[in-house]
Amino acid sequence: MHMGTTEIFLIAMLLIFAVPYLIWRVGGTDYYAPLVIVQIITGVILGPGILGRAYPEYYTFVFNPQVVQSLNGIAWWAVMIFVMLAGIELDLKKAWEHRRESTITASLALGTPLVFGCIAAFGMLGFAGWIGPKAQSWQFVLGVGMACAVTALPILILLMEKLEILRENIGQRILRYASLDDIAIWAVLAVIMLDWDRVTRQLGFIVVFMVATWLFRLLMARLEERDRWFVALIWLVAVSFAADWAGLHYMVGAFLAGAVMDAHWFAQQRLDFMRQTVLITIMPVYFLSAGLRTNWAVGGSAVFVAAAVLLAASLSGKLIGTHIAGKILKWGQGEASIIGWLLQTKALIMIIFSNILLDKGLITNETFTALLLMAIASTMLTVPMVYPKLRRAAQLIVKTS
Template structure:
């Protein structure tokens, strides 16, 4: 019988499998260890998984053991990891959308979420644009205009880590509280607007014109309407069948996964990234709480344990943190960090206070909305690949992502200690008026 090595040498497909599987083993080991360490220091597991992804890249693993890193993550494996990471993130955000408790809606919720979204994007965008204008000579490529550079920085800083925020809320059981729902809805709006801005900047930078950017925005709106009206109605028989049998059989799971992946594929084709297609597909699912619970039971463990760490690692493989050296660069980083943190944190906190939430709740939401996670890494990887930003700015924005995400839960718990969270946030909510106020 021929050896496995000889068989792999004769079969390129088997050879690729023998390279992908060790990469997955290393990813899961690192994610498991770092996730456990994160829990030990009172951080969400997802932050540890995010850090694990960065450490497996050139920042640590590639710096200390370059040959080993090349052996574990050779060039031919990275496209496979990209596909797995995209599928994982799309399905995870699908489950987030499907898991929202529609019965928990209160009058005026959409209005309040819209105001929170504006408070998260306008101050951080404004401060980011000002920082970009000031730092253009220091950090920009010469072929990039001052205005284009400034709006890229503003767009990056206006992001909220939608998947990261969702994971934090799920780990604390807050996804269907007033604070959790408002934060998720506002983060979705912020990120969607930021991706539309990136579409405009890419069109300008690449010379494809504003017509292409307008097409992206219009198609996104049409797709959202299609999913939330037409597809939602088309899926009602699926909910009725589950209500009759109380079981998600193979046929139902085929439909569920097909809808989620097709939605992700279409939004990728439109140009706003598959994560939003997955989330919209989740919102279109039947609203029966038992259906949502069964769906999560069938899918969440595999998606969050296997596929999400692949997403974090793929992003980490493209992350270099050696671009910040010297006093000028440190001052530039401090300005970007200050603009990003204060715009989102205080903007959202003041908006929540204006909606008649308590100061504790307001600062808690400001902390959650300030987490940027790896969504900003996706954003800036696109900018780097298209030549819109330098490696130095890329490194600074990576640090912004890590610091703001790491600070999110401690600031949240400082504002809302566990005893107050259980008593005031997780407890049944009081009635609210159509103006959307909470006493």
């Protein structure tokens, strides 16, 4: 029986939503693998390296070019909204109030894994199949190093909600550290994306963006909240388009669009609801889209070895960095370990970051696959490692005033 593109698209959507939900619910994976992680893993399983290799005919039937293009369109919009929300949720005022502690911790928590990740990436340069066709060595090394240093702020919020520490003292401190790291991550990405052939466009984008931001903020301050949501989405599309046109990438624009908005413009409950809705309704398509880009051409064992090395660089870097910060700031026993394990949460932001590197030809699909596996492993480790530590260090859980 012949099926049209619409029917095949709906089969793909059925797989995207049904398979991870059943694994998560029936398997009871929530402790070590929340639904968002299961969705990412399912995307990898449904990708060309596993489903495509085991059942190539079924794979090419369901994920044909027309269906994949339709899914990509949804994925682009999903991740633009999600990254904008991550920008809105940055709490820079709190970070400024506690600037010494926040700056020391954020710098060490980002800088140490960045150095370790760059060392691992430099080693990968000695082997074929990892560096992208359009990358200079420094772009590859810095890009992979930063991927090891990334903290996924939106997923960190979800995990701290699960651990019931988000609104408490230690949770708010961790949000401050992660907010500063988030800015550094996107700033480094902008440096990596600099295109000297289009540097005039990029400088022009920065100047126009600054002027437009001033006008946008004046407008938003005068609008009711219900109008702010619509204007925010229009602003998101405009800034994303301008950033992509300038050669920086539309996701850099999406983050900037959110970062210049004030969270108090929107009710916290609605922001939380918006984030949850995006995660439930359209982000699973992005996870599948990421899974379709995985590749094992250099050999499955080589990809797993690379992922393990990158995971070791990321974990050791975060933990060493936060322990050094703890010594400087005289934290209590066990505090540095809890903060380090939470800040090493990767998942979405690292996948978004790696997708940009892949889009720009700075890494190969094989490197992307290794980074994706590293992100999955690091995030799955978070709750099992942190929960027992929190129980042993109950004195850290102090309500914020």
